[in-house]
Amino acid sequence: MERDALESSIEWILSSKKTLVLTGPEISAESGLPDFSDPEFNPPISNFRSSREVRAKYWKSLRSAYHLLANAAPNPAHEALAELGMMGYVHSLFTQATDGLHQRAGTLDVIELHSSIQWIICTSCGKDARTDDIMSVLEKGAEVPACEACGKDLLKPGISFPGQPPPHWEIREAWMQLHGCELFLIAGASLDVQPGAxxxxxxxxxxxKIVIISERESLADDYAHAVIYGKPSQVLPHILGKIKERIELN
Ligand SMILES: [Zn+2]
Structure with missing residues (x-):
């Protein structure tokens, strides 16, 4: 961890009146989850709607990954951000993750930029269902689940597939919240995927001020005020610990 970048970031977190956080797949990966923004989980919507074979392949991939999600737990990065939020240092958190682990860790105000993998919507009649319930249907042998209401097999998560508009409300909310933002803390996000990019x-x-915590370089590093190269699950608890020390000293 670069000392100056780390020290500056701690100062900015302590002094900022409005800190927003953006997280993404690197944090999910540290809980053993795949990147749900991967093409495997995002077939173009036109192919998905027109081909039962594409849908069957999709549900097979999702079923194996969802099994991991059911057994996944928030990691120290999720927990540190939740605690920083409870201490009043995070105004809201935007995430590219669709797995709900920030909420499970206790972060209250989460804006899911890519929607959630935990809800399924019928693209024919609009009825929604819990992904858990759809997984039970797949466990019983269905290759492609069908809608309980209209019977069509055009169900998909709320996540936008290529060719679909991104979640409208979430993006508008993110843009509105950026107004007056003093510190934008980016941890483990993928900065080449819209709308987060x-x-x-x-x-x-x-x-x-922009702080990036990531194991990888990104285009935004050039204009970030501090870049800390490292695992969010190590850097964020470290920052939290330093902030607690500072508070106790004062
Ligand atoms: Zn339906």
Missing amino acids: SLPAVAHEQGA
């Missing part, structure tokens, strides 16, 4: 530039225009 455009958010650092918006925060930058708002005059926010």
Whole structure:
């Protein structure tokens, strides 16, 4: 961990009046989860709707990954962010993750930029269902689950597949919240996937300090005020610990 970047980030978290957080697949991966924004889980919507074979392949992939999700637990990165939130240092958290682990860790205000893998919607009649219930249907041998209401087998998670508009409310909310943001803390997000990819530039225009915590380099590193290369599950608890020390000293 770079000492200056780390020290500066701690100062900014302590002094910022409005800190927003963006997280993504690196944090999910540390809980043993696959990247649900991977093409395997995101077939183009036109292919998905027109081909039963594409749908069967999709449900097979999702079923094996969902098994991991059912057994996954929040990791120290989720927990540190939840605790920073409870201490009043996080205004809201945007995430590219669809797995619900931030909520399970106790973060209250989560904006899911890619919606959630935990809900399924019928693209024919709009009826929704819990993914858990659809998984039970698949366990019983169905290759492609059908809608309980209309009987068509055009169910999918609320996640936007290529060719579908991204979740409208969430993106609008993220943009609105960036207004007046003083610190934008990006941890384990994928900055080449929209809509998250455009958010650092918006925060930058708002005059926010930008801190990136990631094992990987990204295009946004060039204009970030601090980049900490490391695992979010190690860096975030470290930051939390330092903040607690500082509070106790004062
Ligand atoms: Zn239906």
